[in-house]
Amino acid sequence: EAQVTQNPRYLITVTGKKLTVTCSQNMNHEYMSWYRQDPGLGLRQIYYSMNVEVTDKGDVPEGYKVSRKEKRNFPLILESPSPNQTSLYFCASSSFGGGRGDTQYFGPGTRLTVL
Amino acid sequence: GDSVTQMEGPVTLSEEAFLTINCTYTATGYPSLFWYVQYPGEGLQLLLKATKADDKGSNKGFEATYRKETTSFHLEKGSVQVSDSAVYFCALRYYNTDKLIFGTGTRLQVFP
Numbered sequence: 001e002a003q004v005t006q007n008p009r010y011l012i013t014v015t016g017k018k019l020t021v022t023c024s025q026n027m028n029h030e031y032m033s034w035y036r037q038d039p040g041l042g043l044r045q046i047y048y049s050m051n052v053e054v055t056d057k058g059d060v061p062e063g064y065k066v067s068r069k070e071k072r073n074f075p076l077i078l079e080s081p082s083p084n085q086t087s088l089y090f091c092a093s094s095s096f097g098g099g100r101g102d103t104q105y106f107g108p109g110t111r112l113t114v115l
Numbered sequence: 116g117d118s119v120t121q122m123e124g125p126v127t128l129s130e131e132a133f134l135t136i137n138c139t140y141t142a143t144g145y146p147s148l149f150w151y152v153q154y155p156g157e158g159l160q161l162l163l164k165a166t167k168a169d170d171k172g173s174n175k176g177f178e179a180t181y182r183k184e185t186t187s188f189h190l191e192k193g194s195v196q197v198s199d200s201a202v203y204f205c206a207l208r209y210y211n212t213d214k215l216i217f218g219t220g221t222r223l224q225v226f227p
Contacts, residue, residue: 033213033214035215041219042219043204043215043217045214048214050213058214090158103161104161104213104215106151106158106159106160108157109158
């Protein structure tokens with residue numbers, strides 16, 4: 001089954017404690033992306049990657065890092081989380097350049113609370 | 116910059132009522148347009164899409180037509196069900212990038 005998986009699904013942590021949210025896809029997609037979802041703001045892109053070792057900032061990259069060492073994995077790293085990073089996070093993947101109608105597949109989401 | 120504007124929610128309807136959720140966009144080029152749906156506790160699923168002007172996307176009884184002259188992509192369904200209760204997101208994407216630009220989402224609540 002084609003899917004994007006994220007772990008953990010729920011996480012409560014404290015300010016300053018480094019954490020990593022993992023994302024993995026089994027569709028051999030080149031493109032992967034992280035979004036955060038906040039009430040009244042919709043989804044905003046944090047970082048994206050067009051292929052292995054190719055990453056770039058999205059609209060709200062401050063306080064986040066990513067890496068793309070393997071095609072299937074795209075972890076999101078918060079080196080020093082702060083309360084304003086409390087949010088619902090989604091990973092997504094698609095075939096880059098696959099055409100105007102190519103679908104992005106989303107993971108189930110990770111709800112992060114930073115105290 | 117490019118943006119998507121959706122009507123504020125929640126939209127509250129009785130079962131079998133007609134649904135319209137408005138979506139308009141601002142874009143410098145010719146994006147593809149999408150509607151995604153988020154059921155409670157789940158991720159986003161693609162509901163329908165349209166890739167050029169006058170295209171109509173449809174799925175599960177939902178429809179939306181890409182209107183370039185009014186820069187709109189309104190979502191409609193003739194008869195909603197309780198199971199349609201969810202948050203609906205309108206989004207645009209350009210051909211040369213896979214970045215999606217989302218609206219703020221509209222919550223639909225359907226009561227029996």
